[in-house]
Amino acid sequence: MTDPRTDLAAAGARLAALGLSPGSSGNLSVRVDDHILITPTGADLAEVDPDGLSVLDLAGTHLDGPRPSKEFPLHSAFYRRDPGNRAVVHLHARNATAVSCLPPWSVRSAVPPLTPYFVMRVGQTPLVPYAPPGDADQAGGLARLPFPLRAALLQNHGPVLAGPTMARAVDAAVELEEVSALLLALGERSPRLLTPEEAGALGAKYDSPWGEN
Template structure:
């Protein structure tokens, strides 16, 4: 039977197998009733012990287990801004991190609508200004953004993605990495993007966050 602890450990092993969590980078969390389970500081996602996770309350206060990842404010920010979020993934995956080092496509999305699956599974992905890892002010910035989102890029750092459950968060994180790889492969060549109308239809059909202001980027 699936449990939040088992789902988190399985997600970590999956990311490691895909090569999306080099070394001891990245951290994962999942809701478990009234608590949040998060990977401990320095955890290797390939070898997560489901029984040795950090336990926090919804405000990020320590409850039990080993010391949590220093990135826990990012996780709790997503849970605060979206009560439907059931899991959060933060990676240092190569392509999404590279895109986080580039100018954003628009104020609401660092990544343009290159593919329907990016719009469907991820949606607008803002670039948050650089801050040191674990910075509480950056997490508050994320929590206070006034438009819907399920993913963001941390400048010069990497992606953070939320989902209704761990499976959804994993799917969105993998899709964000893939569209980032496509964006880098295209380089400066002119690319055909989905039109605002095409993006809006997909967003409406799949309840994905892609709002007004997502389609006016300088890199379009």
């Protein structure tokens, strides 16, 4: 059985190596029983200390370790939404952040179904209205969205994604960055999107949140 602290540190190193976490931006967490282990404020994801994580309860109360990232309300929101979520990744990845500055494709997903892997690995990704980083009201709004999701774009800020494992959350973050790059590369063109039937079939087969838009 793997150690969640080590998994988190390895995920940070991978995301930093891929260029998805510039400087000291981004934060990661894992849920262990009724506790959240999260990267401290100002942490460089390339050099996360597995023994230097902040410890919170599910309500976000700081229990142990250094001061947590101010984005902890986002992480807590995803764990409250779905007890199956065991890891959360928040990044300032360039392409996904650029898409967060554009009008959304639909109410349920800022990103259209361009590729099957976006639907399979990420699913519908709503645009959450802008708020200052760490805003508890924004996190509360995310927690209350009335449709299933495991990813969101924070307007003018960047992506946040959850998964049943850290590996799945990281894979979703990488896939969201890739589909965001494709969307930006297409520019003003009108691409062929997956049809509602095609996207719906993939969502059902891979248990990925995708619904009527």
